[in-house]
Amino acid sequence: xxxxxxxxxxxxxxxxxxxxxxxxxxxxxxxxxxxxxxxxxxxxxxxxxxxxxxxxxxxxxxxxxxxxxxxxxxxxxxxxxxxxxxxxxxxxxxxxxxxxxxxxxxxxxxx
Numbered sequence: 001x002x003x004x005x006x007x008x009x010x011x012x013x014x015x016x017x018x019x020x021x022x023x024x025x026x027x028x029x030x031x032x033x034x035x036x037x038x039x040x041x042x043x044x045x046x047x048x049x050x051x052x053x054x055x056x057x058x059x060x061x062x063x064x065x066x067x068x069x070x071x072x073x074x075x076x077x078x079x080x081x082x083x084x085x086x087x088x089x090x091x092x093x094x095x096x097x098x099x100x101x102x103x104x105x106x107x108x109x110x111x
Contacts, residue, residue, distance in 0.1 A: 053094055
């Protein structure tokens with residue numbers, strides 16, 4: 001006789017699962033701690049954003065943009081350059097890190 005183990009998650013029907021969308025007692029949509037959500041929380045705050053590209057020509061495989069986040073999605077970020085208002089659309093796969101000039105907004109955790 002052969003036994004197969006399946007995890008409890010495999011046995012659940014995804015359409016019947018519910019996920020919390022608000023913090024308990026606050027009524028504010030709950031965000032997850034993903035980079036794009038953190039960038040959205042800090043729209044308009046000046047910073048320097050660093051990107052690197054694997055298949056670029058030697059010497060031009062990195063880019064630093066001094067600007068502000070205008071929008072951020074799951075797979076992209078839109079930045080506005082502070083000097084000339086030029087806008088960039090970068091895929092998040094190239095994002096390395098960001099340095100902000102002021103304190104960042106972050107999610108408050110509830111027990």
